[in-house]
Amino acid sequence: MAAPLRLHAPSRRDAVVVDLPVVLAPMAGVTNAAYRQLCREQGAGLYVCEMITSRGLVVGDHKTRGMLQFDPGETTRSVQLYGVDADAMADASRILIEEHGAHHIDLNFGCPVPKVTRKGGGGVLPYKRDRLRAIVRATVRAADEYGVPVTIKTRIGIDEEHETFLDAGRIAQDEGAAAIALHGRTVRQSYSGEADWSRIAELKRAVDIPVLGNGDIWEAEDAIRMMEETGCDGVVIGRGCLGRPWLFRDLAAAFAGEADRRRPTLGEVAATIIRHAELLTGIMGERGIVDLRKHMAWYFKGYPVGDLRRRFAMVSSIEELHELVGLLDADAEFPEAEVGTPRGRQGSPRGKVVLPHGWLDDTSGTGLDLSEAELDTSGG
Numbered sequence: 001m002a003a004p005l006r007l008h009a010p011s012r013r014d015a016v017v018v019d020l021p022v023v024l025a026p027m028a029g030v031t032n033a034a035y036r037q038l039c040r041e042q043g044a045g046l047y048v049c050e051m052i053t054s055r056g057l058v059v060g061d062h063k064t065r066g067m068l069q070f071d072p073g074e075t076t077r078s079v080q081l082y083g084v085d086a087d088a089m090a091d092a093s094r095i096l097i098e099e100h101g102a103h104h105i106d107l108n109f110g111c112p113v114p115k116v117t118r119k120g121g122g123g124v125l126p127y128k129r130d131r132l133r134a135i136v137r138a139t140v141r142a143a144d145e146y147g148v149p150v151t152i153k154t155r156i157g158i159d160e161e162h163e164t165f166l167d168a169g170r171i172a173q174d175e176g177a178a179a180i181a182l183h184g185r186t187v188r189q190s191y192s193g194e195a196d197w198s199r200i201a202e203l204k205r206a207v208d209i210p211v212l213g214n215g216d217i218w219e220a221e222d223a224i225r226m227m228e229e230t231g232c233d234g235v236v237i238g239r240g241c242l243g244r245p246w247l248f249r250d251l252a253a254a255f256a257g258e259a260d261r262r263r264p265t266l267g268e269v270a271a272t273i274i275r276h277a278e279l280l281t282g283i284m285g286e287r288g289i290v291d292l293r294k295h296m297a298w299y300f301k302g303y304p305v306g307d308l309r310r311r312f313a314m315v316s317s318i319e320e321l322h323e324l325v326g327l328l329d330a331d332a333e334f335p336e337a338e339v340g341t342p343r344g345r346q347g348s349p350r351g352k353v354v355l356p357h358g359w360l361d362d363t364s365g366t367g368l369d370l371s372e373a374e375l376d377t378s379g380g
Contacts, residue, residue: 002227002255005046005210005234007104007178010140012147015178016076016104020044021234022223022251023181023212024241025153026051026080026106030295033069034279034288038272039245043252046078051108054083054092068100069283078104080153082111084121086134090142097146105143107136109154109168112187118354120368123155123187126164129171131365136175149178153214153236156199158353159188162360165199169207181212181236191239192349201230212236218340220247220254220261239344243298245272266303267330273299277321289315298343302335 005021006014022045024031029050036047049068056064070077079102083089089107096102109132111122126132140150152172157163165182172180182203184195195215204211213226214236223235241247246262253260264272276295280288296312305312308327315321 002234005179005212007149007151007210009147009149009178010144010176012144012149015147015149016046018044018046018076018234020252020255021212021227022046022248022255023234023236024048024248025214025236025238026108027238029291030242032067032280032291033071033074033283034276035245037071037073037279038276039241039248040073042246043248045248045251046076046104047074048078048080048104048106051080051082051111052092052096054081054085054088057081057092057095058088068096070101076103077101078106080106080108081139082108082116082121083135084119084125084131086131086138089135090138093139093142093148093150094145097143097148103148105139105148105150106181107139107150107152109152110183110187112155112190112350112353114350114354117187118356120356120359120365124158124353124355124359125365126154126168127158127162127359127363128365128368129164129167129363131368132168133171133175134365136172136177140176144176150176151179151181151212152177153181153183155183156186156196158355158360159186165203166206169203169209169211173207173209177209179210179212179233180207181214183236184213184215188350188353190347190350191345192347197226197230200226200232204231204233210234214238216240216342218342220250222340223251224254239342242344243295243301244343245276263334263336265330265334266305266328266332269299269303270325270328270330274321274325277318281318286317289317289321292321301343302338304329304332 002021005018007016009015024039024047026048031050040047093105109126116122117124143150154168156165169180182200184197184199200213210233212234213232217223218240250261293313
């Protein structure tokens with residue numbers, strides 16, 4: 001059995017204790033309150049809300065604040081915060097804690113999306129070491145006023161020639177962060193190729209704070225293997241759980257040394273889809289059915305669904321969803337060929353990471369005006 005994941009705030013030890021060292025990665029448009037509850041019903045862990053922008057929160061953007069929904073059973077409220085300005089990040093963290101009851105804040109320094117990197121945010125920000133240090137320091141100090149731990153999530157670096165993860169880990173440790181999660185890819189790789197778990201092991205050797213590994217965990221066995229190979233203190237699950245919230249049940253079983261794994265029939269998948277729909281409509285109304293559409297390809301990956309696949313992708317009401325579910329072959333078995341295969345976006349490496357002009361000239365971010373990076377992503 002793996003040890004619990006303990007997140008310390010500078011003034012409060014064991015501020016957050018997660019019995020199972022498993023974290024649901026924040027995924028834009030996916031890890032809303034409904035999906036977090038769906039995953040949480042399967043097993044223990046820490047379930048992080050989709051990314052919130054600091055500027056949107058500080059200026060009172062309606063869409064941003066609307067994303068901060070939590071169900072009553074969510075006893076540990078975890079939120080990922082994005083931003084490039086230290087003062088805004090500190091103010092946003094206070095808002096998250098005071099007004100939304102956040103118990104844990106994760107900082108996004110790993111996003112590879114061009115609209116973010118071209119403004120100096122996400123996965124390219126750690127190249128500016130001074131800027132990274134200022135943000136982590138300000139956010140940790142603000143959150144520690146309430147005894148709330150702050151973690152960071154990052155990547156290996158911009159590309160193979162501009163690695164940042166070791167410095168990011170040392171900065172996080174120096175400034176009082178509770179842990180660092182490393183996705184074993186560069187920004188240039190985005191989600192292509194294979195994650196390099198050896199870099200997770202390298203980071204673990206370099207810092208004393210907990211290190212969480214992320215990248216290419218498709219099955220529970222992958223999580224066990226990552227922890228054995230790298231020595232990391234826990235795992236972060238992203239694309240591997242898309243259309244497979246029961247992965248968290250498998251993870252709980254694996255960490256308990258049990259061999260049982262969920263291999264649901266198509267009928268059982270359909271029941272999960274109905275449950276997901278109920279949770280979504282509970283927070284969004286009928287709009288929740290539209291939001292569910294993007295999950296259909298993930299749920300049905302490998303199953304014999306035929307022409308119904310297209311109809312599910314266009315479903316517009318809960319009544320229609322029940323009708324379509326009734327047309328499925330409920331006894332169809334789990335497609336074993338899908339075990340261990342990638343899920344979600346993959347793509348190809350970027351030819352070149354889009355960066356602000358002169359970004360690589362030096363590693364100091366002092367004095368930079370990155371306000372546009374905040375405004376471009378306000379509210380989502």
